[in-house]
Amino acid sequence: MSEPPAHASAPRAASAPRPVVVGGDIGAYATARAFHEAYGVRTVVLATLATGAVARSRIVDLRIVPDLADPDVLVETLRGIAAEPGGPPLVLGSADWLVQQLVAERHRLEDVLVVPYAPAPVVDAIGDKAELMARCAAAGVPHPATRVLVPGRDDHTGALVGYPQVLKAASTSEIHDVSYTGKAKVHLVHTPDELDAVLAAMAAARFSGRVLAQEYVPGGDDAMGAVNVFCAPRAGGGGDVTFAQLGQVLLEDHTPSALGNSVAQLTRDARAEPGALETITAVGELLREAGWVGFANVDLKRGPDGVWRVLEVNPRVGRSGFAVTASGYNVARMYVDAFGPRAPRADAGNSAAPTPHLELGVHEHLFTLVPLALLRRYLDPAQRRQVSALRRRGAVTNPLYYAAERDPRRWAYVVAAMVNQVRKFRRHHPWSRAGRTRAAQPT
Known part of the structure; x- marks a missing residue:
């Protein structure tokens, strides 16, 4: 690169x-x-x-x-x-x-x-997402509609703006060491039952920090x-x-x-x-x-x-x-x-x-942190052309690809890391699980 x-x-x-x-x-x-x-x-x-x-x-x-x-x-x-x-x-x-x-x-x-x-x-x-959303609201900065909940303590009934909703802890540091069933950085819930299940899992893990329930912004x-x-x-x-x-x-x-x-x-x-x-x-x-x-x-x-x-x-x-x-x-x-x-x-x-x-x-x-061949799989044709043009101009960088490095063992790690990215996307990306690529998606 x-x-x-x-x-x-x-x-x-x-x-x-x-x-x-x-x-x-x-x-x-x-x-x-x-x-x-x-x-x-x-x-x-x-x-x-x-x-x-x-x-x-x-x-x-x-x-x-x-x-x-x-x-x-x-x-x-x-x-x-x-x-x-x-x-x-x-x-x-x-x-x-x-x-x-x-x-x-x-x-x-x-x-x-x-x-x-x-x-x-x-x-x-x-850094506290609940406080940040409150400040955005006060200053007129665009942000998703938000309500703040506490697992095991609040009544979670009542619509925010409908479903799906995005659920995430207000403080990354507070939930950093907390383990619960199905833990994810961000939860996308489609029904009240799903929302309650995530909050119940957090409560069972004794997490009592604030949680944001936000409108899902499509895209x-x-x-x-x-x-x-x-x-x-x-x-x-x-x-x-x-x-x-x-x-x-x-x-x-x-x-x-x-x-x-x-x-x-x-x-x-x-x-x-x-x-x-x-x-x-x-x-x-x-x-x-x-x-x-x-x-x-x-x-x-x-x-x-x-x-x-x-x-x-x-x-x-x-x-x-x-x-x-x-x-x-x-x-x-x-x-x-x-x-x-x-x-x-x-x-x-x-x-x-x-x-x-x-x-x-x-x-x-x-x-990019992934191989260009992998990236192209998830881009539309116009984006692929743009990436190709940037590559021709030398305007593409993976921070791990640094010519100052000399140790062959380090370069072996970089190769292994790129292979692991391919494996991760095959396993976790929704289009990969469905056997599709970006080119097959409706516009």
């Missing part, structure tokens, strides 16, 4: 950043690759085990910490890294709950390293979108939106535990997508008013009415956030420019300074 020339790694500078990522998934590797491309540095990755995504990599300094979920262990480990030669490390979380853990322990870390996130109350509020994978928004910290606190880029999802993961995760995404110029820029502007203002800083990954869905609705906000640059880097806007540089040693101090200067210019990502680029 071809890579644009701009992705060559830069020579390491004397004042190079010291990135640390907590979590060992593919998102951690994508972040490490962004830093390596921009600065030629290796990223320290802390993980509980050596996952294939980050193992045997030339760009990753992998350190196994079995008790990483223990806040005291996390703090001790990070402070130990900070004591090593070099400037203050910049630490990032590769999952929502890890970001929340970092911001919760910021008071024990910020004297020796940089935690480039909003204050914990802001991260918790925006396939390609009706999904994601906006990566960056808010640079400003003097006096909070942040200003300085970058935003729309990504149109072409294909999502359909395994129950990862349902809705993007595996192929096309970055787009939001100005050319009717209604997208309006929603991006509205959600950017919502984040600014909340006091957000750093990256936010905003999940959207375009309804049959053409309106892009906000589904959730992840408090980090997601794994599909590498689409931003691949399209020419390196996320590592954004972090370093805003939070590095040469960045303006948040407690200095005039808090009434002019709002920085918003840069809108406009370059078209395909980010």
Whole structure:
């Protein structure tokens, strides 16, 4: 798979950043690759085990910490890294709950390293889907009709807007370690009995957190979108939106535990997508008013009415956030420019300074975690032609395909990972189970 020339790694500078990522998934590797491309540095990755995504990599300094979920262990480990030669490390979380853990322990870390996130109350509020939907309603930001339930406690009768409905926990971190029969990231229920069954299973597992029951917005994978928004910290606190880029999802993961995760995404110029820029502007203002800083990954869905609705906000640059880097806007540089040693101090200067210019990502680029042959199976003819054109232009990137890697065992893992994607889609994608492809679907 071809890579644009701009992705060559830069020579390491004397004042190079010291990135640390907590979590060992593919998102951690994508972040490490962004830093390596921009600065030629290796990223320290802390993980509980050596996952294939980050193992045997030339760009990753992998350190196994079995008790990483223990806040005291996390703090001790990070402070130990900070004591090593070099400037203050910049630490990032590769999952929502890890970001929340970092911001919760910021008071024990910020004297020796940089935690480039909003204050914990802001991260918790925006990351809570129930709170987010309430804020969207108050600000007039498009979102699905929503009611909030508590398993085992509420009367679940009464129609929301009819069925089907989407059921999901308000807090990803609260349900992270909860196991119940039929657990999925998102449940699609078609009847009141199905809704009650899911809530009963949650209650039986002693989950008492809030659950969202939302209207189902019709549309396939390609009706999904994601906006990566960056808010640079400003003097006096909070942040200003300085970058935003729309990504149109072409294909999502359909395994129950990862349902809705993007595996192929096309970055787009939001100005050319009717209604997208309006929603991006509205959600950017919502984040600014909340006091957000750093990256936010905003999940959207375009309804049959053409309106892009906000589904959730992840408090980090997601794994599909590498689409931003691949399209020419390196996320590592954004972090370093805003939070590095040469960045303006948040407690200095005039808090009434002019709002920085918003840069809108406009370059078209395909980010994929699956083989192109597999992706094409689930695209319509027009999308296939578009993918072929992007490939001819060298505008296709799989973050795992990185020429800087040399270890044959790592490349064997990459091949195995792609084969596993084929197996997963054969097993879980509804069209595969029905023996059909996109080309056979009615328009």
